[in-house]
Amino acid sequence: MTGYVIQRFASAMLLLLTITAVAYGLIYSGGAEVSRSILGELATDEQVAAKNVELGLDQPLPIQYGNWLANAVRGDLGRSWFSAERVSDAIASRLGVTLSIVSVAILICTVISVALGAFAAVRRGWWDRAVQIVSVIGEALPNFWVGLLLVATFAISLRLFPATGFVPLNRSPLGWLSSITLPVTALVIGGVASAAAQVRGALIDVLSRDYIRTLRARGLPENRVILRHALRNAAPAAITVLSLQFIGMIGGAVMIEKVFALPGMGTLAIDATVRGDIPVIMGVLITMALIVVVVNLFVDLANAWINPKARLA
Secondary structure (H helix, E strand, C coil): CHHHHHHHHHHHHHHHHHHHHHHHHHHHCCHHHHHHHHHCCCCCHHHHHHHHHHHCCCCCHHHHHHHHHHHHHCCCCCECCCCCCEHHHHHHHHHHHHHHHHHHHHHHHHHHHHHHHHHHHHHCHHHHHHHHHHHHHHHHCCHHHHHHHHHHHHHHHCCCCCCCCCCCCCCCHHHHHHHHHHHHHHHHHHHHHHHHHHHHHHHHHHHCCHHHHHHHHCCCCHHHHHHHHHHHHHHHHHHHHHHHHHHHHHHHHHHHHHHCCCCCHHHHHHHHHHHCCHHHHHHHHHHHHHHHHHHHHHHHHHHHHHCHHHHHC
């Protein structure tokens, strides 16, 4: 197991390094264009050249990337070109908001989707068809549209929840819960629909295998067969699907944060893109990539712990 952990960790670090190199090359390859976008179209060539020197864009791209990577390893992602704020500070102040809604959403999604998927796989019949229909409808609904509908219904019409804003957990737990309820709901609806269908499919496949029939023939209680044996063997597929849902929710949070005016990573990314604030864009991109790589690493390790055969892959 130790060798497998080392192998997966090394692969994750290599993947993250590749992502940073490709992203840096794509974003910073046009040095003159970057400096001109900051100074404006009326800037002279001399001013653009001076700005390139100031930003270090006059150096060869590999050297620029090496300097950026050395600083990034120490936690220094540079400064915003427009506000002079440290990128790491800007991300630190926004990351908690995004992780709040995404973490709560994936927790709720996991509980509901596993329950619905397992119930549909075991009971079949009309309940199974209902889960499939709901999954198709949930997949078809854009989460930002669901968010707008929730705002119109529960915030504006019924006035049960705030339409916009975020309250930190350490300031007011109830205020925090109230501020994330609608954004989390918007993310959960689509996530539950997709994950429940995948859990259902994985569990149906496991329940059709010979060893399950053998366990039932030996007189084991049905609850024990399902909970202790079937769900355990269907868990790797379910964990993989839920990890993909988590990653998808991080992407979906970009639009959800704009709908609910939440000061999270999505709002930071959109604002930086509109301004052309490349250090902030790069910092957000790498932070999101790091989260994705870490999630995938934990999923691989969890699957290896549940199913030892996965360690041989």
